[in-house]
Amino acid sequence: MLMEAGPPSPEEATVVIEELSAVSRRNNVAVSGNPDGRAIVFAHGFGCNQSAWRLVTPAFLADYKVIVFDHVGAGSSDASAYSFWKYDSLLGYADDLLEILDELDVTDVVYVGHSVSAMIGVLAANRDPSRFGALVLITPSPRYINAPGYEGGFEVEDIYAMLDDLDSNYFGWSSVMAPLMMGNPDRPELGDELTENFCSTDPTIARHFARVTFLSDNREDLPLVTTPTLILECSADIVAPAAVARYVHQQIAGSTLVTLAATGHIPNLSAPDALTDAILAYLK
Numbered sequence: 298m299l300m301e302a303g304p305p306s307p308e309e310a311t312v313v314i315e316e317l318s319a320v321s322r323r324n325n326v327a328v329s330g331n332p333d334g335r336a337i338v339f340a341h342g343f344g345c346n347q348s349a350w351r352l353v354t355p356a357f358l359a360d361y362k363v364i365v366f367d368h369v370g371a372g373s374s375d376a377s378a379y380s381f382w383k384y385d386s387l388l389g390y391a392d393d394l395l396e397i398l399d400e401l402d403v404t405d406v407v408y409v410g411h412s413v414s415a416m417i418g419v420l421a422a423n424r425d426p427s428r429f430g431a432l433v434l435i436t437p438s439p440r441y442i443n444a445p446g447y448e449g450g451f452e453v454e455d456i457y458a459m460l461d462d463l464d465s466n467y468f469g470w471s472s473v474m475a476p477l478m479m480g481n482p483d484r485p486e487l488g489d490e491l492t493e494n495f496c497s498t499d500p501t502i503a504r505h506f507a508r509v510t511f512l513s514d515n516r517e518d519l520p521l522v523t524t525p526t527l528i529l530e531c532s533a534d535i536v537a538p539a540a541v542a543r544y545v546h547q548q549i550a551g552s553t554l555v556t557l558a559a560t561g562h563i564p565n566l567s568a569p570d571a572l573t574d575a576i577l578a579y580l581k
Contacts, residue, residue, distance in 0.1 A: 321400065323369060324366040324367055324368070325372055326364065326366045326397055326400075327366070329363045330358040331358065331360055331362055334362045335407065336405070336407070337357055338397075338398070338408050338409065339354060340366070341371065341372075341414060342436075343413050343507065345371070346373070347367050350365055353565050353572060357573075368506075369390075376499060384505065384506070387417050391417050392421075394421045398421075399428075403428070404427060404428055406430055407430060407431045407580065408429055409433040410433070410434055410435065411435040411565060413510045415432075415434035416438075419432065419434070419437075419515065422522060423518055423521045423522060430524070430525070431580065432526040433526075434528050435529045436529070436534055436537045436562050436563075436564070437528065438541045439513075439518070439541075439544070439548075440515065441513075442511075442512075442514075447516070447544065450540075459474075460508055463503075463504055463507055479562070479566070481560060481567050516544075519548035522549045522550075526553070527552070527579045528549070528553065528554045529557055530556050531556075531559045531562065532560050534561060542554060555579075558571045
């Protein structure tokens with residue numbers, strides 16, 4: 298006859314708590330909003346951290362359980378947890394995301410991923426679709442380098458030249474590249490904020506993350522998506538041109554493509570109201 302397991306001892310309980318909290322510490326997870334609401338997760342892009350969502354999340358606090366976090370190596374995450382082996386692929390970040398969702402025990406999640414985090418969300422949803430109810434992919438790109446029959450926006454030599462510049466002078470590269478990515482020259486404070494975010498990241502980690510990001514190819518993962526998906530693109534985006542958004546839309550069956558009244562690559566900072574309205578309209 299099998300005996301029912303009793304409650305854990307204080308020592309066992311302490312171990313469980315420490316194991317659970319380690320995930321939150323590693324990724325600096327923060328939960329706010331309606332504790333009984335549907336979970337919505339906001340994941341930042343390269344060179345940013347969870348503060349990039351501060352102009353967007355307030356609109357969701359009343360109805361949603363709002364979850365933000367920092368990728369390992371960014372923001373206030375535990376940089377000591379960074380592994381060049383684990384994070385040599387976007388799958389390492391997808392594993393982190395699934396661990397966060399598992400710790401918080403949330404399902405039917407609305408996942409909002411910006412830039413490289415869009416593909417991280419795709420990989421995580423394909424691995425465990427039971428956790429996800431909707432994907433919102435903001436300025437996504439499955440491959441940044443042009444290929445036969447595919448326009449990614451960059452030639453391979455352009456990407457390697459950019460990575461060489463990043464390796465030789467990360468801070469100088471940041472001061473030039475951040476305003477170009479932001480794409481709103483009439484609002485220089487936005488480019489300044491992104492530059493500051495870039496420069497607050499450990500250069501060694503940032504260089505590695507950049508190589509993984511800009512050399513990745515996740516085109517084959519798109520047709521595998523079964524989660525309802527909203528794709529949001531901006532105009533005059535030097536990182537993810539319009540052809541990329543159309544490609545993602547064509548490859549994810551049943552997806553919705555919306556062009557925001559926004560320019561540049563980072564609408565969560567440059568056009569937060571337009572971005573928020575588009576997400577809310579889709580969810581309704």
